[in-house]
Amino acid sequence: MSEFDPQEAATWAPRHNTALFGHEVAEKALLEAWASGRLPHAWMITGPRGVGKSTLAFRFARFLLKHGPASAADEGPSLFGDAPVLPTSLTVSEEDPVFSRVANAGHADLIAVERSWDDKADRFRGDIVVQDIRAVIDRFGKTAAEGGYRVCIVDAADDMNINAANALLKILEEPPANAVLLLVSHAPGSLLPTIRSRCRRLALKPLDEAAMQPTLDRLLPDLDAAERRGLGVLAEGSPGRAVVLASQGGLKLLHGLLDIVGQLPKSDMTKLHAFGDVLARDRSGAGFQLMAELFRWWLARMVRAAAAGRIGGSGWAEIFPGETALAQRLSQWQAPARWAEDWEQLGRLLDRGESVNLDRKQMLLNLFAALGRSAAAR
Template identity: 80%
Template structure:
């Protein structure tokens, strides 16, 4: 597999990313709302993780900060000539001064709300707290520094605790003029109904294969064709997920795990222990956490495909060569219903192990012990 440095992903973080793929309809809706001169003050941008929600939010923020309020741009020809041409997209070129200032977090009229650093705990907070939102209230109480829009991006709104959500609600109920809030949400159902009702919703859908290939070709140009095909399956239409998986070696992790699963009920013990040792050496726990996520994803994929009789069929696409054979073999061990029960059991085992910081290698061995009993039935 070709190399990919995790730090490359930072250059394509939403604040720095000039490109948006596969969401032309949503972009057109934002352009039309702006050009009509009656732009809603709050937008709720929803969709799966990694699909481009934050990228869209920063793209729209740059556009608003660069263009300012529209002046009847959809009104047609005037008495003294044609109306200004409507921009065809929200794109702001990287050489534009607004782009550079947004990328460096140096634009006075853009406020970004994320989970903040807890100096006492010496770590990132697990939620957005009320102090973070109060900073928005203070900034929105001032006149725009450059006379145009003031824009606030909350990424992600799902991270707000109750006090923060109630504070944000006050802004939504009494929005200042020329202020726009862009709320990114992976799970809008978790938000207060009163917040959802005061926002215009934009739902971003997973990209189709052509748009995802275009995105990964631009974001991950060093990947070979086989890796790109595998990431297309794993990413499920979310280019941000593809970048994350490429940066953290997701394909290699899943391949290593399924290679061992395919050896059951008698896996190569030396290979299994070596795999467990590798996971244990990652003190951050990120590799094991990603492996657990991918394993649960793969088992869910197995259950769905086995129940529909689609393993190896027209709708089945391999993550890597040999995966189909492993899936077909496991599907013969027991019914999809029993695999669904095992999926829940493995999920509880992984969650419990992470919550009490159990030895990661031992958790891996426990999972293979369960799988070995299933294979031997």
């Protein structure tokens, strides 16, 4: 498989990202709201993780900082000439000074609120705290440095603790003129109803295949086309998730796991022990957690497709060669309902092993022993 270069990740960060695919409807809604001259002061951009919410927020922020209020948007031709030509896109060129200042966190009228660094604990805080929101209040209490908009991006609003949320609510209740808040939220239902009610909601959906592939072509150019296609399926329409999986070797990990599953009901113990040794050497446990997550995801994918009778058919995209044949063979072992029961039992097995800090290689062996019993009983 091709190599993933994590050093390129900075160029994909929302501050630096120059393109956004698959969310033309959302971009049009933002552009039309701006052009109307009655731009809502607060937006909540929602959707699954990694679909481009933060990228869209920074894209709109750059646009607002460059163009300012559309004061003449609804004015027709006058005695002094035709109405000004309004932008038809949120795009701000990489060569534009606004783009570079936003990318380098150097624009005086933009504040991005994220979980801050805790010097005492030497790590990022688990929440966005009230001090972070007070910095927004202070910035919004001053005149815009460049006479246009002041923009705040909260990424993610779900990370605010209750004190921070209440402080933000005060801004939403009494917004200053020409100030725009862009709240990124993965789970808007967890936010205060009073915050949700004061924001215009803009929901982003997972990308379809037509939008996902050009996005991954741009984000992961060093991977071959087959790997990008596989990651697109694995990430379920989330470019950010695809990038994370590429950095973690998720595609290779799942391929190795399913290669062993394909030997059932008789396990290839040499491969199984070698795979377990790789997971055991990772003391952080991240590799095992990813393996468990991907396996549970794949098994659920297989069961859903089997129940609908569409493995290999319409709506089914192969992650890597041989995956479809494996899914078809496993689906013939037992009815989808029995597989659903096994999915729950295997999940409990993995969770129980993690809760008692069981040796990860032993957990893998236990997992395959349970799968072997299912295969033998078919």
